Amino acid sequence: MNIKSLPPDVINLIAAGEVIDSLGAVVRELVENALDAGATRIVISLYPDLWWIQVADNGRGMSLEDLKRCSNAHSTSKIRSRDDLWNITSLGFRGEALHSIAQVAILEVASRFTIGHDAGWRVRYNAVGEAESLETAAIAPGTIVTVSNLFGNLPVRRKGLPPMTQQLKAIQTLIHHIALCHPHVTWCLEQNDRNWFNISPGKSALQILPQLLKRVHQNDLHLLIQTVETPALNDLQTNLPPMVEESKVELVIGLPDRCHRRRADWVKVAINGRMVRLPELEQSIFTAFARTLPRDRFPVCFVHVKTCPSHIDWNRHPAKTEIYLHSLAFWQEKIAQSIDEALKMNGDSLSDKASNHRVVKLLKASEEKSPYKVDPKPQTQTRHQDSIGLLDLQAVAQVRNTYIVAEHSNGLWLIEQHIAHERVLYEQLQDDWKIVFLDTPIVLNQLTSSQVEQLQRLGLEIEPFGEALWAVRSAPEMLSKRQDCSEALIELSWGGDLQTAQVATACRSAIRNGTTLSLAQMQSILDQWKRTRNPRTCPHGRPIFLSLEETSLARFFRRHWVIGKSHGI
CATH class of the missing domain: 3.30.1540.20 (MutL, C-terminal domain, dimerisation subdomain)
Structure with a gap:
């Protein structure tokens, strides 16, 4: 059994909040669980007018014991102790997503474990996250999560949400961001039983970005991947010789003579597989592109920093888009240097x-x-x-x-x-x-x-x-x-x-x-x-x-x- 309830001392440290506040929040939580399960193909189906969402993946699935526990409050397979909060390598870790969904919708999970199981199980949960019905299911290895009648027991909340077109746009943006961070994944999105959009996999974000932006071709972009040596966090405050950890910066830029935007809407920063808001790093990117673009035009730039989890504190915001990044000035300098290198004229950039x-x-x-x-x-x-x-x-x-x-x-x-x-x-x-x-x-x-x-x-x-x-x-x-x-x-x-x-x-x-x-x-x-x-x-x-x-x-x-x-x- 992988999914276990967290001890009270860990629960008290988690910056938890109400994570399910829209259709997009449901999609985000379920997609992150699928990616943590090693999925390489994810299908998302929506019936917006019915407040119905389904996310199917080909990840490693769950055993029957885990299916019974996965919707309990603060139950997760991602962390075990308070020390794990400072070494998070997964997208999810709080163990409250499925429990929160069960409280505001009808939740059903079908899953088949990929190792040694010929069939899967389908479980429906009650409002407190307990399994109330259980049956075998003939499904392929992976997991299918179905959420229906979202906020049906909270009609006031439905009325307080933005218009449905705005929520769907937010879901599209969310999947675009996640696809950039996880380019190996195939995405299929359906709306009202019709194809909405697809994203084909690639080796890097260089192959993904042209699928997201109209009139941008791969030849308009340049990919640069650099290895960066970072001092170990515990050595930053000591006089001992610093230990060196290897980090990586993946950079995809729109070449300024070919590709730029009317708005500052495509400067994106990701940390360890998740798009985040770091205004300091974003400003460094704008500064690095100074005097390379026409007046009132803005760059196209995606920066993905992959560093040791101990340098990041994800435990700041329920949506995990706002984080604490240690040695921020160091990363500002390194990203500016990477952009300078990518803008130079050399054989590798042609x-x-x-x-x-x-x-x-x-x-x-x-x-x-x-x-x-x-x-x-x-x-x-x-x-x-x-x-x-x-x-x-x-x-x-x-x-x-x-x-x-x-x-x-x-x-x-x-x-x-x-x-x-x-x-x-x-x-x-x-x-x-x-x-x-x-x-x-x-x-x-x-x-x-x-x-x-x-x-x-x-x-x-x-x-x-x-x-x-x-x-x-x-x-x-x-x-x-x-x-x-x-x-x-x-x-x-x-x-x-x-x-x-x-x-x-x-x-x-x-x-x-x-x-x-x-x-x-x-x-x-x-x-x-x-x-x-x-x-x-x-x-x-x-x-x-x-x-x-x-x-x-x-x-x-x-x-x-x-x-x-x-x-x-």
């Missing part, structure tokens, strides 16, 4: 790796009829191969004095020179923002008091120089030698924080479109750009490059055709 160098020939074939400027001997240019795994890009041409054509081992890219250089300068300014004194002060007129205060906040030295005149004696180093420095200072005076000023400075200082560049100059821009922290977009969120991969070119030119067939043979 798909369809193949070896092909025929792109230059394609350009040369069109040279006489197009404005391409292809170097007669592009291979004489020294190819740059760096040692840190960055993509090897070779500048081969310039289109309309605006786009750099770059070849790599899997095709070619078009890079807009101005915004690529803008990204380079912006990150340089972030790392080394310098205010220098001007040899000759710049005199500005008709400044408002707010403009003067803004320049002073940016660290510039400014003082009155007469009636409605102001002398600016220092400026950002990147602007100080420019002929349009006075116009740039006026632009900076119109408001914004330091980051906004750095963006404006980089934008004004970057190479303009329409500027003719030599191959050496183009290569220099490429080498600097691909080493930036966020090379996919400019600080305003515009995409910097267009990828033309060899596989796409092969499909367009029908290179998979057999020559004989193409001639009608």
Whole structure:
């Protein structure tokens, strides 16, 4: 027998509450039990108007003895003692879900144990969770829980719930969240005996997320899994050499040049298999995506932290969505570092790796009829191969004095020179923002008091120089030698924080479109750009490059055709 009643000292420590307050709460509790039982396929059937829910799984099932006890108050197989509360590895642990359901609905459980049992049992429970009827059942291994007439004995509660459409939307969101955390599970949801939606299993959340978001493809996303060494919790407050525990961070991000949202609704954080609310970690994610997305757009990001259970206190909220996570600042830093790594440009973050160098020939074939400027001997240019795994890009041409054509081992890219250089300068300014004194002060007129205060906040030295005149004696180093420095200072005076000023400075200082560049100059821009922290977009969120991969070119030119067939043979 696995299910046992908890001792009183453990019950008193549990932050329990009324966990069944809606249709979604019933689904959540039953699904978590199914996952704890090792289920890989879960079918959820709903008749909302009848307040009827059924959850069937292919988990390991329950023995007859466990079926008789599972609906008793504080009865569980997940924990045994108070020490287990600090080492929770399951989704459920309080032992009150089925008991709470039995109090507000008609509860029936059919289950067949997977080991050594040829048949299962079906049990119906009374309002206090005691088994009142028992019969054999011919079912497949696993468990089927049926909840009917939910809140039938509490009609006032039914009236106080949100509209049914809102409750169904909450259930859909709940299953989406759980599916991201448990990508190996197949989900089938039915409503009024009709298919509602399905989620196919995958190896990671990378295969799940495109099934949840319309118009998002797997190529728009990037998966990064990193192992993180964390100090053992009992060593954090001692002077002893820390013991190291291995944790893992799984990160799926929407590439900022391809995928973003109008609302901040798809920044998700999961801890050890459960989606949680951790505003501090969510804010770290937003900060890590700063100046990579267009204005008023938000990232798509799912972070799943898998760490030692002793670092987590789940015993905070009945729904277990609010937790205490030890070493929160440590995880903020690690998640920010993981996002920075995922945003970098390297071979691992690009798909369809193949070896092909025929792109230059394609350009040369069109040279006489197009404005391409292809170097007669592009291979004489020294190819740059760096040692840190960055993509090897070779500048081969310039289109309309605006786009750099770059070849790599899997095709070619078009890079807009101005915004690529803008990204380079912006990150340089972030790392080394310098205010220098001007040899000759710049005199500005008709400044408002707010403009003067803004320049002073940016660290510039400014003082009155007469009636409605102001002398600016220092400026950002990147602007100080420019002929349009006075116009740039006026632009900076119109408001914004330091980051906004750095963006404006980089934008004004970057190479303009329409500027003719030599191959050496183009290569220099490429080498600097691909080493930036966020090379996919400019600080305003515009995409910097267009990828033309060899596989796409092969499909367009029908290179998979057999020559004989193409001639009608």
